[in-house]
Amino acid sequence: MSLTQHDLWLLSYYRVSEISGSLFFGRLARVLRPSAIQHDLSKHYADEAQHAWYWTDCIDRLGAKPLKLPNAYQDQYLEAAGLPANLMEILAITQVFERRVINQYAKHLALPDLAPEVTDTLDRILRDERWHVTWVRDALAGMEARYGRDHILATLRHHREADRAVYANTIAEHDASVAALFRYPTDTEER
Amino acid sequence: MNARTPIATEAVRTKIADTLTIPRTELTDDTVLTDLSIDSIALIEMALELEEDYDVVFQQSDLEGLRTVADVTALVEARLQAT
Numbered sequence: 001m002s003l004t005q006h007d008l009w010l011l012s013y014y015r016v017s018e019i020s021g022s023l024f025f026g027r028l029a030r031v032l033r034p035s036a037i038q039h040d041l042s043k044h045y046a047d048e049a050q051h052a053w054y055w056t057d058c059i060d061r062l063g064a065k066p067l068k069l070p071n072a073y074q075d076q077y078l079e080a081a082g083l084p085a086n087l088m089e090i091l092a093i094t095q096v097f098e099r100r101v102i103n104q105y106a107k108h109l110a111l112p113d114l115a116p117e118v119t120d121t122l123d124r125i126l127r128d129e130r131w132h133v134t135w136v137r138d139a140l141a142g143m144e145a146r147y148g149r150d151h152i153l154a155t156l157r158h159h160r161e162a163d164r165a166v167y168a169n170t171i172a173e174h175d176a177s178v179a180a181l182f183r184y185p186t187d188t189e190e191r
Numbered sequence: 192m193n194a195r196t197p198i199a200t201e202a203v204r205t206k207i208a209d210t211l212t213i214p215r216t217e218l219t220d221d222t223v224l225t226d227l228s229i230d231s232i233a234l235i236e237m238a239l240e241l242e243e244d245y246d247v248v249f250q251q252s253d254l255e256g257l258r259t260v261a262d263v264t265a266l267v268e269a270r271l272q273a274t
């Protein structure tokens with residue numbers, strides 16, 4: 001099964017976004033002091049790097065070469081949401097972003113007639129992504145005493161709004177076939 | 192008493208230099224952060240390092256207002272005094 005140009009663009013976009021995520025978490029993992037968060041963030045960083053490899057290999061097995069794309073989803077994200085200034089804000093961004101990734105990958109997985117290589121890759125990554133959401137959610141819960149539950153919830157709301165704007169921009173930027181896959185979800189679908 | 196002590200200033204400057212991997216001698220109070228060819232993630236790294244070292248919490252608006260090394264030092268001291 002060969003890839004269309006649209007398929008190749010999308011898988012390459014996934015690959016670049018996983019690389020960007022890995023580089024981001026790798027740099028944070030280097031800075032953090034030993035703690036449960038350092039432990040889980042290091043695993044998260046390694047997972048994202050592994051996912052980039054999965055997409056690289058998937059594209060390769062489908063007889064194509066990854067496209068060199070200038071920007072990842074995360075690049076627009078920090079611009080829209082502003083720079084996180086503390087660990088809680090970083091985890092709030094991560095939580096919102098990971099939910100977006102799960103939503104997107106699950107939607108992709110539900111498409112008919114996917115290449116088995118793509119299905120296999122999405123399946124493998126989704127297993128890790130679910131853990132990512134869980135550990136970040138638990139870490140945020142553990143920060144309530146320091147940052148305040150209301151402040152954490154407000155931060156999550158702020159980042160969800162930024163995410164919606166970035167997602168809408170992503171749809172607007174790309175052509176109709178990709179836009180169909182990136183269909184803007186309703187609030188109900190996001191929950 | 193002056194809010195800014197020489198020890199805190201030097202320690203913060205050293206921490207900034209270490210995090211941004213810049214020779215300490217190249218940083219003065221007047222050094223403009225955007226002149227250091229660092230990316231936005233480096234600013235986040237710097238904020239995390241300082242928060243962990245000094246046990247303070249910064250807000251997003253704090254980072255947006257940072258222009259020079261002296262601004263960073265002043266921010267750390269302001270947060271320390273607030274706790």
